[in-house]
Amino acid sequence: MAIALAAAAGLAAFGAEAPKDKAGTAPPATNVTAFKGPVGLELRSFRRELSKDLPGALARIRAYGLTNVEVAGIYGVPAPRLRAELDKAGLKCQSMFISYERLQEDLIGVGMAARALGAGYVVVDGIPHGDKFTAEDCERGATDLNRWGEALKTLGLRLAYHVHGYEFEPAGNQTLFDRLVVATAPEFVNFELDVFGAAYAGQDPAKLLDRYPSRFPLVHLKDMKKGTATGVLTGEAPEAASVALGTGQLDLPAILRQAAQAAVKYYFIEDESPEAAANIAASLRFLGQVRF
Numbered sequence: 001m002a003i004a005l006a007a008a009a010g011l012a013a014f015g016a017e018a019p020k021d022k023a024g025t026a027p028p029a030t031n032v033t034a035f036k037g038p039v040g041l042e043l044r045s046f047r048r049e050l051s052k053d054l055p056g057a058l059a060r061i062r063a064y065g066l067t068n069v070e071v072a073g074i075y076g077v078p079a080p081r082l083r084a085e086l087d088k089a090g091l092k093c094q095s096m097f098i099s100y101e102r103l104q105e106d107l108i109g110v111g112m113a114a115r116a117l118g119a120g121y122v123v124v125d126g127i128p129h130g131d132k133f134t135a136e137d138c139e140r141g142a143t144d145l146n147r148w149g150e151a152l153k154t155l156g157l158r159l160a161y162h163v164h165g166y167e168f169e170p171a172g173n174q175t176l177f178d179r180l181v182v183a184t185a186p187e188f189v190n191f192e193l194d195v196f197g198a199a200y201a202g203q204d205p206a207k208l209l210d211r212y213p214s215r216f217p218l219v220h221l222k223d224m225k226k227g228t229a230t231g232v233l234t235g236e237a238p239e240a241a242s243v244a245l246g247t248g249q250l251d252l253p254a255i256l257r258q259a260a261q262a263a264v265k266y267y268f269i270e271d272e273s274p275e276a277a278a279n280i281a282a283s284l285r286f287l288g289q290v291r292f
Contacts, residue, residue, distance in 0.1 A: 035256055035287050040068025040094060042220060042270035046277055050075050054082075058089035064280055070218075070268045071117060072097040072125075079116040086117070094266050095121035095160070095192075095218060100128055100141075103148050111155040121218060122152055123192050124161045126235070133166040133233075138176045142183035149188030160218050162192045164235035165201035175203075181212055190215050194270070195255055196222035196242065202231035206251070206258040213262040220270045221283070223248030242272035244279035246286030253292035260292075 041061055043050060049057035054075055061069065071093050074082045086093055096119040098110050103124065114122050127133070127141035141161075149159035161184075167177040181191070193216045195205040209216060224230075226249045228241045245252060259267070271279050 035260075035290050035292075037256070037259065037264060037267045038068060039066070039221070039267045039269065039284075039287060040070065041066050041280070042070045042072060042097075042268040044072040044097075045269065045271045045280065047072075049277055054085055055088070058085055058091055060277075062089045062091055064284060067092055068094050068266060068268070070095045070097065070123070070266075071119070074113070079113040083117050093117040093119045095119050095123050095268075097123045097125050097162070099125050100144070104144070107148055107151055111152055111157055114152075114157055115155060119157070121158050121160050121192075122148075123218065124148075124159065126162065126164055127167075129166070133169050133176060133235075135171060135176060135179070138167070138180050139183065142180055145184050145189045149185070153188060158190065158217070159188060160190045160192045162220075163194055163197060165194070165197040165203075166233050166235035168198070168201040168203055169233060181215060186215060190217050192216070192218035192220060194220040194222065195250060195252075196220070196224055196237070196270075196272075197235065199224060199250055200228070200230055200237050200241075201233055201235075206254045209255070209258040209262045209264075216259075216262055217265040219259055219264050219267050221245060221252075221267050221287075222270050222272070223250050223252065223283075225249070237272075239272045239274055242276070244271070244273075244286070245269065245283035246290065247282065252286075253290055256290060257292040 046057050046061060049060070054077070067090060069086070069091050071082070096114045096117055103110055110122060124145065127137055129137040145159065145161055152159050163177065167180060168175045171179055193205060193208060198205045198208055223243050223245045225241045225243045228249065269280065269283050271283065273279060
């Protein structure tokens with residue numbers, strides 16, 4: 001579902017009361033927005049709330065007017081029960097995050113869980129590696145991703161690899177991520193661009209979308225606290241470096257402009273901050289007003 005913040009009634013266009021942000025005020029209505037992508041929420045943003053009260057947290061997410069979600073874990077319940085809770089809340093699972101190890105151990109089980117959730121995408125959460133991501137890690141990962149993607153396609157599912165940032169280790173005049181893209185078959189494997197992770201690694205997310213316009217069907221929308229150093233290839237950043245969209249140092253208008261020209265199918269807000277749940281209203285407000 002495309003975000004409807006362009007309506008004059010703002011979040012009321014979703015038939016739900018506009019949620020209040022941390023300051024206790026509702027996001028203002030806006031008449032025009034350049035962003036019309038189908039936006040949802042990566043459920044990791046509500047990881048604390050979901051672990052305490054699954055139905056209540058899902059209802060709160062729906063109250064923001066969102067219907068699309070990406071599932072990261074199943075919160076201690078079987079996939080069919082989680083699907084029932086999502087259905088009850090009026091939420092649709094578009095993609096399911098899963099570990100590399102779980103795919104190695106039980107590929108068919110992963111596929112069945114994704115189908116039970118109603119997901120169209122299975123997203124691989126990283127390639128195991130040592131202190132540094134190597135060419136050997138990249139080659140092994142590409143082989144496995146191609147094999148898994150081909151198998152999942154027979155189940156009506158699409159495989160995507162989540163880009164963390166450590167994949168941008170230099171490799172001649174390219175990076176290992178470039179090699180990973182070339183080594184994976186687009187009919188079986190695509191990618192989920194984490195704009196924060198790419199920028200933290202010193203990459204320009206907009207340029208990545210321009211370079212590979214057909215390979216990023218999924219995008220994680222995140223912003224980075226002003227003053228955060230970049231060029232870090234660990235793939236891990238402090239939670240406090242994550243801030244509400246439009247309040248950090250990423251050039252989100254430029255990223256969204258390029259994404260609008262690429263084959264992006266779903267955008268998921270992901271907020272790693274300890275205040276993540278409180279930041280969602282501000283992020284939605286930004287997407288309702290952004291110009292590019």
